[in-house]
Amino acid sequence: MQIQIVAPDAKSVSCSFRDSSEFVKDDKGVWIGTTRSLDEGFHYYTIKIDGAEVPDPNSKYFFGAMRWGSGVEVPAKDEEFYSVKNVPHGQLREVLFFSASTDMTRRAFVYTPPGYEQDLEKRYPVLYLQHGWGENEYGWGAQGHAGLIMDNLIAEGKTKPFIIVMTYGMTSDIRMGGMANFDIKHFEKVLVEELVPYIDSHFRTLSDQPHRAMAGLSMGSMETKAITLKHLDKFSHIGLFSGATISKEDVDKTEGFRDKVKLVFVSYGSKEVGGAGAPRRGGEPEANTKGLRDAGINSHYYLSPGTAHEWQTWRRSLREFAPMLFASETEKAN
Structure with a gap:
């Protein structure tokens, strides 16, 4: 899964999915990274910007992992x-x-x-x-x-x-x-x-x-x-x-x-x-x-x-x- 975050003034960006790629900023200030292959179904995650762990502004918010954060749904064959x-x-x-x-x-x-x-x-x-x-x-x-x-x-x-x-x-x-x-x-x-x-x-x-x-x-x-x-x-x-x-x-x-x-x-x-x-x-x-x-x-x-x-x-x-x-x-x- 690819994640894009617009944060032109940030010094570093990453996400909470383990084994994700390094995020790289393009010339428009968009940080781009990819996650590991995710199983079908629902997954919690957050974005880390300059050390602050925050929800993804492009995601709905869900309460899990003891906080309000983001979630992504990977379409399942039996959905x-x-x-x-x-x-x-x-x-x-x-x-x-x-x-x-x-x-x-x-x-x-x-x-x-x-x-x-x-x-x-x-x-x-x-x-x-x-x-x-x-x-x-x-x-x-x-x-x-x-x-x-x-x-x-x-x-x-x-x-x-x-x-x-x-x-x-x-x-x-x-x-x-x-x-x-x-x-x-x-x-x-x-x-x-x-x-x-x-x-x-x-x-x-x-x-x-x-x-x-x-x-x-x-x-x-x-x-x-x-x-x-x-x-x-x-x-x-x-x-x-x-x-x-x-x-x-x-x-x-x-x-x-x-x-x-x-x-x-x-x-x-x-x-x-x-x-x-x-x-x-x-x-x-x-x-x-x-x-x-x-x-x-x-x-x-x-x-x-x-x-x-x-x-x-x-x-x-x-x-x-x-x-x-x-x-x-x-x-x-x-």
């Missing part, structure tokens, strides 16, 4: 599943809710499926969907195209319509960069005791455990595992993208797991797993998932071809996960 199509579209709504535990007003984005405004008697299941470390509640709607993925799946009859709730996975007492200090119980309280009741009281939800799911990517998958296993009275479907896995040992020590959990879905990008099948973050997700299936638990493992720890992996994971959510026993058998 059709999150493309804008002439199909009925849902809405991505921004809501503000007060959190007594953190003494602040917090933000969530809520996807409501097509038809939500037309049939005012219909109620919907809910998926709580979490971002990764260094990202925030904008991630799944902007970088992840969650709404478009759902619109297209629903139009094709591949998934049941459901609501998706996306909120910031940290709390006010946590500073970015301090992952070692992260304590899940603060966000757990916000989600379980404050956000879930807010959503159930402000949207037409099916508010029982069989119709509530949680999933997340990377850090969000760790949050998902920790929260769902402690609150099986609240969540019945679990999705873990590029991070946590659930083992048979987890099942055996979690009372009620076999009766209450309807689905465990685990996914990774193929570039995240090593030759021995172990992901870069440890564990044995494929073996663990098979162990659950052998024990009679509805569990699935998905490997995104040719992708790493990146949004293309997670977009594909949502595409694979969504059709499995809230399915009847007959549908699961098929």
Whole structure:
């Protein structure tokens, strides 16, 4: 990919993509450089001008890598599943809710499926969907195209319509960069005791455990595992993208797991797993998932071809996960 930056008075220009060429200024003050060959999908980057790391003024801005910066989309061969199509579209709504535990007003984005405004008697299941470390509640709607993925799946009859709730996975007492200090119980309280009741009281939800799911990517998958296993009275479907896995040992020590959990879905990008099948973050997700299936638990493992720890992996994971959510026993058998 070639990058051009107009900065006639700059002494040096570079970009954050590793293995990029040296930027050279032409006689019009335009600095030109090229990046390494980039994988398909979405990538964060910044421009460095005389030592100052700044967003590219020619790019849209996205929150990731713990800052607002630029992003580039390399067209993917399978981008059709999150493309804008002439199909009925849902809405991505921004809501503000007060959190007594953190003494602040917090933000969530809520996807409501097509038809939500037309049939005012219909109620919907809910998926709580979490971002990764260094990202925030904008991630799944902007970088992840969650709404478009759902619109297209629903139009094709591949998934049941459901609501998706996306909120910031940290709390006010946590500073970015301090992952070692992260304590899940603060966000757990916000989600379980404050956000879930807010959503159930402000949207037409099916508010029982069989119709509530949680999933997340990377850090969000760790949050998902920790929260769902402690609150099986609240969540019945679990999705873990590029991070946590659930083992048979987890099942055996979690009372009620076999009766209450309807689905465990685990996914990774193929570039995240090593030759021995172990992901870069440890564990044995494929073996663990098979162990659950052998024990009679509805569990699935998905490997995104040719992708790493990146949004293309997670977009594909949502595409694979969504059709499995809230399915009847007959549908699961098929």
